[in-house]
Amino acid sequence: MFCPDHNHLCCSKCVELNHRLCQVTPLPQAARGKLTNFKNLSVRTENTLSQMKQCQTYQEDRMKSLKVSYKEHERLIVDGLRVNIVSYLRECETSTVNTTHEYMQYPIEMREKIKYLLADFEKSTIKEKKEELNLKQAPLKVVRNSCIRLHYELFHLHVAIPKLLGKPELSLIASTKCLEKKQQSNIFLKENFPNHVFTVNGKSLHNVKMPSDIYMCQIRAVCALPNGQVLVADYSNKIVKLLSQQYQMVSHWDFRDALIQDMCLITPTEVAVAVYDGVQFITVSQSQLAKGRKLKLQPYCTGIAHNQGDLYICSYTALYKFTLSGELVCRLYDDSSADLTVIRCAVSPTGDRLYITSYWNNKLLTLARDGTLLATYTDPALRGLYGLHVTPAGQVLVCGYGPHTILQVGWEGQSKLANLATQKDGVLGPESVCYSSTTSSIIVGQWGDNIRVFRVE
Structure with a gap:
């Protein structure tokens, strides 16, 4: 029936x-x-199948990335131990070189003993790291396997439908099951694939100007907190403002002479603010802002991102990697062909991809973990490319300052997925964009005293 x-x-x-x-x-x-538009169903099903394949590839890439990361971590630990032991042994041999044969025998025995200890250490370390890696890869494997299963089931229904066109009852069964499986697949993609395209279903305007503000606001950075509150960085008035979940002013911190460039979340209650000559940490507690430590950095800061204990700093033409204590790890990327080639940066949730906005070249760059350039994307809607954000699910959002546009770009950094908002929606000179998973909203910081908020699904 x-x-x-x-x-x-x-x-x-x-x-x-x-x-x-x-x-x-x-x-x-x-x-x-009941008449079914089989041609339309076929096209929609093929699109879902294609996305399922992409999702499978994405999950497999994440597993590979984790494996590479853990192997590198293991190597660094073991190499460090080797260096320390060799140094210690040389010191022992040097201090006993002029002693009797009995004492000379001691460092030799110690060398043999340490060799065994080192071998045991390497085995145990590798075992521990493999167990940790397996734990982190387990949920990714579950998603990957579910993706394969759904793709298999939907593909066979898709193939069966054209063969049943002269059989009404079987056609109805196959098409109905195909629609059900496609719906399941779309829900699965929405939850597990960063190329799920946002759909805007509401918008609102909120004033962020304070009575004490001297200049018109210029919201250069937006940061959504897990509790639903929002921090906005007002470049013109040099103030970071804390907004409630309803976007009402709650608190603020005056940075006086500091030029606020960007912000990123470190912990649920700590934010790092890029202030041109370094990074100022501020904490949020009971709806109040408090000043924390400050890192003085040599490269001027124009953008900042954080992932798994690493800070990524943009400095006009280069991207640097620092520790949270301010120690320079390396320079990941450099483009001195012009000014303002590295303005903002963002990191994928697993840390395997880095994204850079090049204001001068109007390009979105995608880099591998080691700084290797993977993709370059340009679009007429992204002239004056400035603001950049990656959601917790991996969706990539970018701002075009000149065309007043907010775009969603594929996680590969090679294609546009959607125009989310334009000047017709009230976007004017957007400089920052952020997604709040708590309120399912995209928050746009722009030139002027208002922020734009777009409710999305």
């Missing part, structure tokens, strides 16, 4: 339990009266 009210196939037990009040009809009758 078939229930047109719920668009479900059902048996007598289903009817008794779930469809007593529905206008259930026998399958032959339902098949005669």
Whole structure:
């Protein structure tokens, strides 16, 4: 039987339990009266199948990235131990070189003992790291396997439908099951794939000007906190402002002469603020802002991002990697061909991809973990490319200052997925963009006294 009210196939037990009040009809009758646009269904199914394949590739890339990261971590630990032991042994041998044979024997025995200890250490370290890696890869494998299963089921239904066009009842069964499986797949993609495209279903305008502000606001950075509150960095007035979940002013911190460039979340209650000559940490507690430590850095800061204990700093033409204590790890990327080639940066949730906005070249650059350039993306809607944000699920959002546009770009950094907002939606000179998973909103910081908030699904 078939229930047109719920668009479900059902048996007598289903009817008794779930469809007593529905206008259930026998399958032959339902098949005669129901026409399916098979061509449209086929196109939509092919699109979902393609996204499922991309999702599978994405999950496999994340697993590979984790494996590479852990192997590098293991190597560094073991190499460090080797260096310390060799140095210690040389010191022992040097201090006893002029002693008797009995004392000379001691460092030799120690060398043998330490060799065994080192071998045991390497085995135990590798074992521990493999266990830790397996724990982190386990949920990714579950998602990957679910992706493969859903793709397999949907693909076979997709292939079966054209073969059943002259058989109304079988066509109805196959098309209904295909629609159900496609719906399951789309829900799965929304939850597990960063190329899930946001859909805007509401917008609002909120004033962020304070009575004490001297100049018109210029919101250069936005940071969404896990509790739903929002921090906005007002470049013109040199103030970081804390807004409630309803975007009402709660508190603020005056940075006086510091030029605020960007912000990023470190912990649920700590934020790092790039202030041109370094990084100022501030904490949020009971809706109040408090000043923390400051890192004085040599390269001027124009952008900042954080991932797993690493700070990424943009400095006009280069991208640097620092520790949270301010120690320079390396320079990851450099482009001195012009000014303002490295303005903002963001990191994928697993840290395997870095994104850079090049204001001068109007380009979005995608880098590997080691700084290797993977992709370059340009778009007429991204002239004056400035603001950049990666959501916790991996969606990439960028701002075009000149065309007044907010775009969603694929996680590969090679294609546009959607125009999320334009000047028609009230966007004017956007300089920053941020997604709040708590409120399912995209918050746009721009030139002027207002921020724009777009509710999305």
